[in-house]
Amino acid sequence: MGSADVENIIDARDVVKSFGNVRALRGVSLTVKRGEVVVIVGPSGSGKSTMLRCLNALERIDEGSVTIDGIPLDADSRHIHRIRTEVGMVFQSFNLFPHLTARKNIMLAPRLVRKKGETEARDEADVLLKKVGLGDKTDVFPGQLSGGQKQRVAIARALAMQPKIMLFDEPTSALDPEMIGEVLAVMKDLAREGMTMVVVSHEMGFAREVADRMLFFDDGRLIEEGPTAQVLDHPRETRTREFFRKVLK
Amino acid sequence: MVEFLTQQAQVFLDIFAYLIPALPTTVAITITAYLLAVTLGLLVSLARLSNRRLLRWPAKTYVDVLRGVPLLVQIFFIYFGLGKVLHLGRFSAGVLAVGICYSAYLSEIFRSGIGAIEKGQHEAALSLGMTRFQVLRQVILPQAARIIVPPAANEFIASLKDSSLVSIIGLRELTRAGREYYSQFFVDFQTWLAVGVLYLILTLGLSRIVAWLEKKYRVHGYGVAR
Ligand SMILES: Nc1ncnc2c1ncn2[C@@H]1O[C@H](COP(=O)(O)OP(=O)(O)OP(=O)(O)O)[C@@H](O)[C@H]1O
Numbered sequence: 278m279g280s281a282d283v284e285n286i287i288d289a290r291d292v293v294k295s296f297g298n299v300r301a302l303r304g305v306s307l308t309v310k311r312g313e314v315v316v317i318v319g320p321s322g323s324g325k326s327t328m329l330r331c332l333n334a335l336e337r338i339d340e341g342s343v344t345i346d347g348i349p350l351d352a353d354s355r356h357i358h359r360i361r362t363e364v365g366m367v368f369q370s371f372n373l374f375p376h377l378t379a380r381k382n383i384m385l386a387p388r389l390v391r392k393k394g395e396t397e398a399r400d401e402a403d404v405l406l407k408k409v410g411l412g413d414k415t416d417v418f419p420g421q422l423s424g425g426q427k428q429r430v431a432i433a434r435a436l437a438m439q440p441k442i443m444l445f446d447e448p449t450s451a452l453d454p455e456m457i458g459e460v461l462a463v464m465k466d467l468a469r470e471g472m473t474m475v476v477v478s479h480e481m482g483f484a485r486e487v488a489d490r491m492l493f494f495d496d497g498r499l500i501e502e503g504p505t506a507q508v509l510d511h512p513r514e515t516r517t518r519e520f521f522r523k524v525l526k
Numbered sequence: 527m528v529e530f531l532t533q534q535a536q537v538f539l540d541i542f543a544y545l546i547p548a549l550p551t552t553v554a555i556t557i558t559a560y561l562l563a564v565t566l567g568l569l570v571s572l573a574r575l576s577n578r579r580l581l582r583w584p585a586k587t588y589v590d591v592l593r594g595v596p597l598l599v600q601i602f603f604i605y606f607g608l609g610k611v612l613h614l615g616r617f618s619a620g621v622l623a624v625g626i627c628y629s630a631y632l633s634e635i636f637r638s639g640i641g642a643i644e645k646g647q648h649e650a651a652l653s654l655g656m657t658r659f660q661v662l663r664q665v666i667l668p669q670a671a672r673i674i675v676p677p678a679a680n681e682f683i684a685s686l687k688d689s690s691l692v693s694i695i696g697l698r699e700l701t702r703a704g705r706e707y708y709s710q711f712f713v714d715f716q717t718w719l720a721v722g723v724l725y726l727i728l729t730l731g732l733s734r735i736v737a738w739l740e741k742k743y744r745v746h747g748y749g750v751a752r
């Protein structure tokens with residue numbers, strides 16, 4: 278388990294997830310290869326966030342199976358815990374810890390979960406902050422950062438756990454337009470370094486530039502998938518075409 | 527006139543000399559009961575916030591019952607009822623009664639404080655691989671403290687005053703000492719004035735500490751606009 282010989286680092290089969298009588302996912306299968314960058318698009322309420330959240334057990338699936346790097350996501354809490362340490366997540370609303378400085382936000386999980394020493398965790402946090410272009414913000418609280426800066430700290434915080442997979446749920450949609458670029462730039466760097474990424478985003482430029490594959494969700498189903506350029510330029514399904522016509526105008 | 531005043535001063539000195547040895551008991555009951563209340567209150571609030579109905583329902587009943595029955599009755603029940611079965615002494619029974627009663631009030635304060643923290647905080651921490659306990663201890667409680675500390679500290683003051691009810695089961699704390707002094711020397715006005723003054727000194731002292739805590743938790747770093 279958890280060895281490099283598993284080709285599909287994410288393997289989700291026939292995932293069904295309901296909230297009361299809302300069927301958020303109606304049987305979705307998706308696989309992601311090691312190092313692949315996948316972008317998920319689709320209308321509001323189509324189940325994109327739910328899908329991501331099922332991949333690190335923030336939601337428990339009703340039916341189907343999810344396997345991450347060979348580890349089955351089942352009721353075993355040790356499996357859930359291991360998967361969460363290997364899968365980083367970045368949220369639309371950043372969710373930085375407001376009572377901790379940027380550096381301490383990043384250090385917290387490595388200290389508690391990876392049991393790293395104070396100095397090691399601190400040095401790594403500082404390296405990561407530099408990497409996302411915030412080397413001068415170590416001792417600043419989230420309340421004093423702009424949206425784009427917050428999101429970059431959030432990415433650094435997830436990276437500090439040295440995850441094998443990064444999930445992004447609309448990382449730029451809460452940002453002012455002028456801040457989107459700085460966050461996408463960090464994500465592009467990550468993709469170039471070979472990180473496996475699943476990104477829910479409607480930033481088509483970003484998708485075209487770095488995504489190997491594009492997945493289109495509608496009404497709790499995976500309607501269409503394929504190489505990014507092909508899905509963008511020659512969508513097979515009518516629903517995909519209609520969606521792009523509305524989004525891209 | 528001078529004679530009257532010196533005589534009165536002597537009376538008060540006498541009373542205070544009698545009362546002050548009972549002060550540590552009042553303080554001890556209050557602190558022990560409060561620690562018990564914080565522990566129980568936190569557990570009850572977590573049960574109430576749980577998504578398991580089997581935890582939520584008993585916790586809600588616990589709070590409703592304890593808030594609906596006068597503390598004095600709870601003291602009688604625990605000392606004469608439970609106490610006889612479990613062989614509880616006066617001190618343990620008093621502490622248990624006040625502690626349990628206040629755990630209900632504190633659990634409501636904890637519940638609203640913890641409940642006020644965005645769900646995203648919890649999710650971000652979980653997604654980093656932290657355990658539920660780590661999330662609570664390192665992420666949720668430090669933020670909730672800002673909301674919890676002022677009202678919880680007020681409950682501490684209230685529990686100090688309510689500890690006087692424990693005098694009813696014969697535990698020799700401040701109020702009990704006042705009653706004893708009165709029944710020996712039959713000075714009522716001065717005795718109860720002195721008892722009142724001692725409670726007031728304690729509560730005013732505590733209020734100052736509460737005000738300081740409020741300021742400390744307000745200033746602490748992240749009060750800045752998001
Ligand atoms: N916790 C929840 N409780 C109840 N219903 C939920 C919950 N989470 C999601 N849903 C519902 O499930 C469906 C799918 O939601 P999801 O958030 O996955 O959509 P989405 O594709 O991410 O949409 P958006 O683009 O608006 O973020 C929606 O109908 C939503 O209302």
Ligand SMILES: [Mg+2]
Nearest residue numbers: 325326327446
């Ligand atoms: Mg969403």
